[in-house]
Structures are given as structure tokens and as C-alpha cells.
Amino acid sequence: MNSIEFRESGRGYEIRLLVLAGLYLAAGAAAAYLWAGGDPRTYVIGVSAPALAFLLVAVIFQALRFKADPFLLPVVAVLSYTSLVMLYRINQFYAVRQFVWVLAGLALMFLTTRLFTNYRPLSEYKYIYGLMGAVALIIPIFFGTEEGGAKSWLNFGAFHLQPSEFVKILVVLFLASFMSENRMVLTRDTVTVRGISLPGPRSWGPLLGMWGIALLLLVFQRDLGTALIYFGTFLAMVYVATARMLYIGVGLFLFMGGGTLSYYLFGHVRQRVDIWLLNPYNFIDLGDRAYNQAYQIVQSLFAIGAGGLTGTGLGGGYPLFIPAVHTDFIFSAITEEMGLLGGVGIIVLYVLFIFRGFKIALESRDDFSKLLAAGLTALMAIQSFTIIAGVTKLLPLTGVTLPFVSYGGSSLLANFVILGMLMNISHEANAHE
Amino acid sequence: MNDNIRKLAYFLISIFAVLVVYLGYLNVVVGPKLFTDPHNRRLAAAEKGMIRGTIYDRQDVVLAEDRLNKGVKKRVYPFGQATAHLLGFVSQRYGRIGVESTFDSYLLALDDAGKIQALVDRVLGRQRYGYDISLSVDSGLQKKAAALLAGRSGAVVALDPRTGAVLAMSSSPSFDPETVEDVVKTEKITKNDKSTEVNITRYDVLQKQADAAPLLNRAARGIYPPGSIFKVITGAALLEAKPQVLNSKKVCQGSITVDGFVLKDTAIHGSVDFNTAMAVSCNTYFAEQALDLGEENLKKAATSFGLNLIGYDATGRIRGDYPVTGGEIAFNPGTMPSGGINSTELASTAIGQGRTLVSPFQMAMVAAGVANGGNIMKPYTLETVTSRSGRTIYKKQGPEVYASAVSTQTARLLADAMEQCVKRGTGAQASVQGVRVAGKTGSAQNPHGQTHAWFIGFAPVENPTIAVAVVVENAGGGGNVAAPVARELMRLYLKK
Numbered sequence: 001m002n003s004i005e006f007r008e009s010g011r012g013y014e015i016r017l018l019v020l021a022g023l024y025l026a027a028g029a030a031a032a033y034l035w036a037g038g039d040p041r042t043y044v045i046g047v048s049a050p051a052l053a054f055l056l057v058a059v060i061f062q063a064l065r066f067k068a069d070p071f072l073l074p075v076v077a078v079l080s081y082t083s084l085v086m087l088y089r090i091n092q093f094y095a096v097r098q099f100v101w102v103l104a105g106l107a108l109m110f111l112t113t114r115l116f117t118n119y120r121p122l123s124e125y126k127y128i129y130g131l132m133g134a135v136a137l138i139i140p141i142f143f144g145t146e147e148g149g150a151k152s153w154l155n156f157g158a159f160h161l162q163p164s165e166f167v168k169i170l171v172v173l174f175l176a177s178f179m180s181e182n183r184m185v186l187t188r189d190t191v192t193v194r195g196i197s198l199p200g201p202r203s204w205g206p207l208l209g210m211w212g213i214a215l216l217l218l219v220f221q222r223d224l225g226t227a228l229i230y231f232g233t234f235l236a237m238v239y240v241a242t243a244r245m246l247y248i249g250v251g252l253f254l255f256m257g258g259g260t261l262s263y264y265l266f267g268h269v270r271q272r273v274d275i276w277l278l279n280p281y282n283f284i285d286l287g288d289r290a291y292n293q294a295y296q297i298v299q300s301l302f303a304i305g306a307g308g309l310t311g312t313g314l315g316g317g318y319p320l321f322i323p324a325v326h327t328d329f330i331f332s333a334i335t336e337e338m339g340l341l342g343g344v345g346i347i348v349l350y351v352l353f354i355f356r357g358f359k360i361a362l363e364s365r366d367d368f369s370k371l372l373a374a375g376l377t378a379l380m381a382i383q384s385f386t387i388i389a390g391v392t393k394l395l396p397l398t399g400v401t402l403p404f405v406s407y408g409g410s411s412l413l414a415n416f417v418i419l420g421m422l423m424n425i426s427h428e429a430n431a432h433e
Numbered sequence: 434m435n436d437n438i439r440k441l442a443y444f445l446i447s448i449f450a451v452l453v454v455y456l457g458y459l460n461v462v463v464g465p466k467l468f469t470d471p472h473n474r475r476l477a478a479a480e481k482g483m484i485r486g487t488i489y490d491r492q493d494v495v496l497a498e499d500r501l502n503k504g505v506k507k508r509v510y511p512f513g514q515a516t517a518h519l520l521g522f523v524s525q526r527y528g529r530i531g532v533e534s535t536f537d538s539y540l541l542a543l544d545d546a547g548k549i550q551a552l553v554d555r556v557l558g559r560q561r562y563g564y565d566i567s568l569s570v571d572s573g574l575q576k577k578a579a580a581l582l583a584g585r586s587g588a589v590v591a592l593d594p595r596t597g598a599v600l601a602m603s604s605s606p607s608f609d610p611e612t613v614e615d616v617v618k619t620e621k622i623t624k625n626d627k628s629t630e631v632n633i634t635r636y637d638v639l640q641k642q643a644d645a646a647p648l649l650n651r652a653a654r655g656i657y658p659p660g661s662i663f664k665v666i667t668g669a670a671l672l673e674a675k676p677q678v679l680n681s682k683k684v685c686q687g688s689i690t691v692d693g694f695v696l697k698d699t700a701i702h703g704s705v706d707f708n709t710a711m712a713v714s715c716n717t718y719f720a721e722q723a724l725d726l727g728e729e730n731l732k733k734a735a736t737s738f739g740l741n742l743i744g745y746d747a748t749g750r751i752r753g754d755y756p757v758t759g760g761e762i763a764f765n766p767g768t769m770p771s772g773g774i775n776s777t778e779l780a781s782t783a784i785g786q787g788r789t790l791v792s793p794f795q796m797a798m799v800a801a802g803v804a805n806g807g808n809i810m811k812p813y814t815l816e817t818v819t820s821r822s823g824r825t826i827y828k829k830q831g832p833e834v835y836a837s838a839v840s841t842q843t844a845r846l847l848a849d850a851m852e853q854c855v856k857r858g859t860g861a862q863a864s865v866q867g868v869r870v871a872g873k874t875g876s877a878q879n880p881h882g883q884t885h886a887w888f889i890g891f892a893p894v895e896n897p898t899i900a901v902a903v904v905v906e907n908a909g910g911g912g913n914v915a916a917p918v919a920r921e922l923m924r925l926y927l928k929k
Contacts, residue, residue, distance in 0.1 A: 034556055236445075240437045298472065304459055305467030306475055308545045313552040318475050340460040344453055351449050358442035362435050374438050381445040385452065394455050 017074035022051030028085035035315030068423035079404035105416035112420025126177035225398030236378035311339030486563035515579035569598035578603035594801035597810030660877030663785030670734030711850035712858030723783030742771035767791035797902035804897035874911030886914035
């Protein structure tokens with residue numbers, strides 16, 4: 001199959017894959033019905049509405065001759081369907097709300113592809129994003145409520161909003177605009193000190209600025225995970241723009257510095273790191289106090305360990321033993337009930353998403369598009385890695401959502417916007433072939 | 434810029450590859466250990482909906498089973514106190530110990546095949562069953578051991594020296610595993626003028642008995658000074674380092690003075706050779722030989738039998754905790770100081786005093802090692818696991834060597850000397866009519882009163898099938914107190 005033929009029939013792949021994904025959802029719903037029972041009509045609506053909505057979007061894309069990458073939408077569909085099935089199994093209340101959020105997210109994604117098909121002018125308003133982002137991050141510090149140790153939520157009564165989920169898109173937009181405009185300066189700006197060329201002030205300005213924002217998040221919102229994701233994405237984009245390892249080195253050094261400082265300054269950070277250092281299978285010797293402190297992560301590891309290769313089957317495990325299983329720890333629940341194979345399956349889906357994302361970055365024709373696509377993809381990669389590594393205790397636990405899978409409207413909507421942006425960039429690149 | 438993007442993509446995708454490998458490790462390698470962690474509420478949850486597997490002894494005698502009484506499930510232990518430490522118990526409140534905990538994943542059928550079966554059973558609404566397990570334990574011997582120890586504090590371990598099979602493991606005083614959760618009384622506690630009634634369970638009562646410590650499995654986790662049974666190890670060190678020792682004699686005058694300290698002997702033994710010294714348990718002989726032999730040779734022999742060397746801090750306390758050897762039975766492997774042994778201590782270590790501490794389980798393994806031509810076999814309790822439908826889930830594979838303690842030659846010479854001990858020495862009360870028995874007695878001095886009575890041995894000498902270790906706390910001499918216990922066990926097992 002040559003690439004031209006592929007592009008012509010791309011949407012066809014998308015539709016066929018989405019049909020398969022729909023069957024996957026139907027199988028999940030059938031398993032849930034066998035396990036939980038209840039009104040069959042709920043299941044029929046629960047399966048048909050999302051499956052048809054995704055297909056509808058794909059059909060409209062085909063009609064509009066939208067030339068975006070055909071694999072991203074099916075990958076996201078499978079992730080969202082997994083989310084719906086798992087949430088239904090964990091707590092039907094969350095599943096119903098997530099059902100609405102998925103449909104809303106899909107609509108938002110579609111809107112994004114319609115309103116910003118020509119996304120390039122977005123690079124003109126970078127200081128507006130900067131300002132908006134800063135305001136959105138500062139508001140929760142004064143008016144926010146605390147959930148799960150992080151004070152990063154705004155309470156609107158009916159629903160809670162986490163501005164930092166949306167700000168991450170603004171951050172990538174801002175950085176892509178700034179770096180594509182100042183790329184030459186960033187790459188060449190040097191100050192020679194005793195024969196060693198170092199980046200000049202115009203370069204390390206944004207570096208320090210970003211470090212400051214990350215620390216601000218950490219200190220005032222106590223949101224270690226989001227800080228890590230912002231800073232990681234920033235470093236990834238700096239690398240793409242300049243390829244200067246010195247920046248990365250300095251950046252990592254600054255982050256380590258900030259991290260070490262916060263270890264000594266903040267009890268909750270210290271606790272997370274101390275828990276991380278525990279041996280995963282010597283909890284017996286910890287004594288009950290240490291065991292209680294590590295309760296969440298221990299429960300998560302117990303769930304993962306219970307899964308074995310094939311898992312206990314849907315409804316056969318005890319994921320509700322894990323606190324916050326519907327948000328941060330949903331990966332542990334998936335691994336318990338679908339086993340190692342299910343867990344690895346989820347990871348493979350993210351790798352596919354990342355692969356297609358970077359392919360889009362490679363194929364786009366200008367610096368802004370490349371930086372934007374690479375930045376959004378890196379963001380998605382770092383976020384999913386951070387939370388999966390966190391709940392498996394590969395890294396210290398930081399509370400962030402698993403994109404498209406964890407329960408939560410803010411996160412889901414933001415991620416669908418990212419998907420829409422990536423598809424726009426892909427369309428733009430393919431449209432001019 | 435594309436080059437940078439590619440490198441970034443490789444990096445990010447490779448960290449996901451690391452994640453996959455780590456998840457596999459966690460799930461497959463660490464997973465089973467996590468699953469049977471006593472803190473894991475899944476065990477209790479899984480148990481609610483199923484009949485836990487039955488535990489059988491080597492002759493299919495039931496040691497533990499779930500019985501339904503008017504719809505209420507209860508774990509029943511037909512041998513009661515006699516198997517309490519070996520089998521342990523399962524309790525929502527007090528966790529899980531013993532064989533019940535070690536083989537939890539079998540008893541609850543938690544392997545992958547069991548999980549699939551569970552799924553099928555759940556869909557079909559069938560009763561779920563755990564796997565049945567068969568142990569290497571001989572229930573008759575186990576019962577006898579408990580009866581022999583009754584009323585005294587102590588422990589018995591019996592092994593098959595050829596395979597490492599645990600035949601009996603008994604600790605006294607014991608407890609009734611079926612009633613640990615029962616409320617025995619309620620106490621009123623008044624705090625800030627508010628009085629609340631607190632239920633005191635049998636477990637609470639047992640736990641408070643610090644001296645008797647009925648919950649402690651003395652057989653595996655009790656640590657005692659070895660006394661003269663350690664001479665088997667000193668003897669092994671001697672025979673390995675200086676085989677010519679057999680041709681020489683030493684003169685015992687009833688005591689030996691080392692650097693001004695006097696080590697008393699039990700009697701004036703006169704001129705003694707190796708076998709006589711072992712038979713009459715001559716302190717002078719072994720102390721003098723150890724001084725010639727040196728600290729390193731003694732430590733080498735001890736570690737080859739599985740003892741651990743541990744450090745002590747300036748105040749004389751050990752650094753860290755006493756070691757525990759894992760496996761099917763977690764036991765204390767015995768400890769000896771890693772250094773700083775002066776001549777006086779070297780002489781007393783050789784006769785089992787000093788700072789050396791051992792468990793009955795470890796000493797049974799020492800006896801088994803001598804019995805089995807110098808090779809200590811890896812101890813085990815689990816023979817087979819069978820599903821309710823008769824499928825074999827697990828079967829013990831051939832015996833594994835745990836440690837090569839001494840050469841075959843040394844083992845044979847030690848066995849000869851130990852046989853002399855039973856024939857004409859301190860171990861006379863261990864002799865069984867018509868069976869060649871080898872053994873060694875010990876009367877270990879300790880700060881708590883009378884000596885601990887020890888006996889380790891095996892039979893028949895020409896083809897040993899049972900090795901035993903007996904300790905009775907503060908009960909006097911090993912020859913009078915512990916040897917008869919061992920005799921009764923060997924007599925029963927060998928059907929004499």
C-alpha cells in the first residue's frame with residue numbers, strides 16, 4: 001500500500017476501526033450486564049450513544065474531506081470506552097456523568113476542528129494565552145477548594161472545574177508561539193564566560209519563568225503532578241526547538257532543586273517520596289503506622305498484584321479497596337480485572353497515540369505546527385506516564401488523571417481539545433501534500 | 434527540527450517500554466507475594482464467598498477444613514492445639530499465620546486458572562472451592578510431640594533427613610486456633626468520665642501472657658543457647674580441619690582455665706578421645722580443641738550448617754534484628770558473633786555457651802545434615818495441591834540441597850560419635866530397642882533458671898529416616914528430659 005492510496009482511504013480505516021471499538025464497548029457492556037444485571041435499556045443506550053457519536057464524527061469528517069490522521073480517533077475511542085466500562089463497574093454514578101462528558105468532549109473536539117481548522121493565527125496571541133493561563137492558575141489559589149491534597153479546583157456548585165487542565169493547552173500554545181518566533185535567538189544566543197559559551201538572558205528568561213510557574217503550582221496549589229507535567233512538557237519543547245542539551249540539563253537541575261527543596265519544605269511531598277522508597281513486598285515489616293501512611297499506594301499494588309496475567313475478569317476483583325480508584329487509580333483497577341494484558345493494552349494505546357502525534361509533528365511544514373504537535377503529544381505522553389508510573393510505584397505518586405480514562409470532566413474536555421488540535425495540524429499537513 | 438522530534442519520540446516511547454517491563458515484573462513476580470500479604474483485604478473478601486481448601490497430612494488425615502453448620506462457615510482444626518503453630522489460623526481481626534497464610538493463594542485458588550474458574554462459577558452461580566493441600570506432616574507424630582511437651586514450655590521438630598520433609602513441628606504452650614476471636618470477658622474502661630465496654634478476646638489474653646508466650650512458635654522462631662548439642666558443630670569443625678584428631682586424646686581434669694576464667698566440666702573424664710568426648714559430652718576436650726582450632730574454623734563450620742554471623746554494637750546488642758530464613762517455614766537460622774571472640778568466649782562457644790543462639794528448627798536441620806551424609810536438604814511442608822475436580826495443581830519435585838554442611842566422611846564419623854553418645858553416654862535414654870540411634874544431648878545454661886534440656890538426633894544410623902530436635906525450657910539435663918521425648922517420637926515413627 002503506498003502512501004497516496006492510504007491517504008485517500010484514511011477515513012475508511014477510521015470508520016472500520018471505530019466499528020471494532022464499538023464492538024469492544026458492546027462486549028464490555030455485555031460483561032457488565034452479566035455481572036451486575038439491571039435494565040438492559042441502560043446498556044443499549046450506554047453502548048450505542050458513544051459508539052454512534054464517534055462514528056458520526058468520522059462520517060462527517062469523511063463528508064468534509066477532512067484529512068486528519070485516521071488512527072487518533074479510534075485510539076481515543078477505545079480509551080474512552082474502557083473508561084465507561086470500568087467506571088460502570090466501579091460506580092454507576094460516575095459512569096453516567098462520564099458518559100455525558102465523553103459526548104461533550106467529542107462535540108468539543110469536533111468544534112475545535114471546525115473553528116480552528118486554520119490554527120496558525122493562534123500563534124499571534126501568545127501573550128494573551130500567557131495572561132489567561134496565569135490568571136486561571138492564580139484564581140484557585142484564592143478561591144479554590146482542595147481535593148485529594150491539591151488546591152487546584154474551582155467549585156461551581158453543580159460541577160467542579162480544574163483550571164490547570166485547560167491551562168496546559170494554553171501553556172503549549174504559548175510556548176509553541178514563543179519558541180517558533182524566537183527559535184533562532186534561542187539557539188544562537190550565547191554569552192561567553194571564560195571561553196565557555198552559555199545561553200544568554202533571552203534564552204534563560206523563559207526557562208526561569210517556566211520554573212517559577214511550576215514551583216508556584218507546587219507551592220500554592222500543592223499540585224506536584226501538574227507541576228511535573230508542565231515542566232516536563234516545557235523541557236521537551238525546548239529540546240525540539242533548540243536541541244541544546246545544556247538547557248535540558250539546567251532545566252532538570254532546577255527541577256531537581258525545586259523538588260529537593262519541596263521535599264524538605266512540604267510534608268505531603270516528603271510523605272509521597274518516603275512511601276515511594278518502601279520495598280513493594282515488605283509491607284508486613286513496616287508496622288501498622290507506616291502501612292497506614294502508604295495505604296493508597298499499597299492498595300493500588302495489591303490490586304495490580306491480584307490481576308495476574310489475565311485478571312480477575314470484570315466484577316471479579318476488589319478495586320473499591322483503593323481510595324480514589326475512579327480518578328487517579330483507575331489504571332490499577334483495570335490491571336486487577338483485566339490483568340497484565342489489559343494494563344499493557346492500555347499502555348500500548350498511549351504509545352500508539354504518541355506515535356501518531358509525533359508523526360504529525362514530523363509531517364507538518366512549519367515550526368509553529370511542529371512545536372505545537374510535538375508539545376501536545378509530549379504533554380499527553382508525560383501525563384499518562386506520570387500517573388501510570390505513580391500508581392505502580394515506579395515513581396513517587398503524583399495525583400494526575402489518566403488521559404481519557406480517569407473520571408473527570410475538566411480533564412476529559414481538555415484532552416479532547418488536544419485531540420482536536422492534533423487533528424487540525426494533521427489535516428493542515430496532509431491537505432498540502 | 435525533525436531530528437529533535439524523532440529523538441524525543443524515541444525517548445518517550447522507550448520510557449513506556451520500561452513501564453511495560455516493570456508492570457510485568459510487578460504483576461507476575463511480585464504479584465503473588467502481594468496477594469498473600471496479610472494486610473491484603475482481598476483474601477478475606479475472597480474467603481467470604483468460598484469454601485477454603487482442606488489441609489491434609491501425609492496420610493490424608495484432615496488437619497483443617499471448612500465446615501458448614503446451619504449456613505455458618507467455620508474453620509475446624511481436628512487436632513486443635515497440637516497443630517496450632519504449624520497450621521496457624523485465619524482471622525479477620527488478627528490476620529493470618531502459619532501454613533494457612535503461607536499457602537493462602539492455593540487454599541483460596543487464587544492462581545490464573547482459579548481466577549477463570551471463579552469467573553465461570555460466579556456467572557453460573559455455583560459454590561466456589563479453594564484447592565486442597567497435602568502436607569508432609571505426620572499427624573500421629575505431631576500429636577505425640579504435643580502430648581510429650583504438654584504442661585511444659587518447649588518445642589519439637591522432626592524432619593525426614595533424606596528429603597527435608599517436615600514430619601512434625603510442635604511448640605508448647607499452645608492455643609486453640611478455633612477460638613482466638615471468641616470474647617472471653619468485657620472490661621469497663623473509664624476515660625474522661627466516660628466508661629466504655631471493651632470486649633477482650635482470647636487472642637488478647639494470649640498476647641498478654643508475655644512469659645509463656647503461647648502464640649510464639651518456639652520450634653521455628655524460638656532462640657535458645659544450644660548448650661552441648663553445639664558440640665556436633667564443633668566436632669564437625671574439628672574433623673574437617675584436623676582429621677588426625679581421631680588418633681589423639683586429651684586429658685580432662687574436671688575443668689579448664691582459659692585466661693583466668695574457669696570452665697567447669699560435669700565430671701573428671703580422664704583421658705578421652707573424640708568419640709568418648711562426644712559420648713560423655715566432655716567440655717574440657719572440646720574447649721581445648723577449639724582453642725587449637727581457632728575462631729575462623731569454628732565459624733566456618735557453623736555457617737556451613739546454615740548459622741548466620743552477626744555483628745554486635747558496643748553495648749553488646751545485636752545490630753539489626755535476628756535473621757529469619759524464608760521459604761515454606763520461616764525459621765531462625767541461628768546466630769554466632771561475626772568477630773570479637775576472645776579465647777574465653779571461643780572455649781565456651783565450642784561447648785554451646787557464649788553468644789551463640791539457635792532455634793529447634795535449625796538444630797533439627799543440623800541433625801538431618803549429619804544423618805544425610807553431610808547434605809542438609811531444603812525443608813518443606815507442601816507435598817501436593819489438588820483442585821476439587823481432582824486436577825493436580827502442584828506437586829513437590831525431587832528434594833533440593835539446602836546446604837552442603839560437611840563431607841560424607843565427616844558426616845559418617847560424626848554419626849559414629851553420636852551413636853556412641855546414645856549407646857554409652859549422656860544420650861542413653863534416647864535408645865530404642867532394635868534401632869541404631871545417634872544423638873547428642875545438651876543442657877544449656879541460661880539466665881532464667883534451670884538449664885534448657887536439649888536433644889538432637891536421628892535414626893536408624895545405617896539409613897536415617899527421621900531427624901529430631903527437642904528442647905524443653907528450664908527443665909534440667911538434656912539426657913534425662915529431652916532424650917526420652919526424642920526416643921518416643923523415633924519409636925513411634927519407626928514403629929518399634
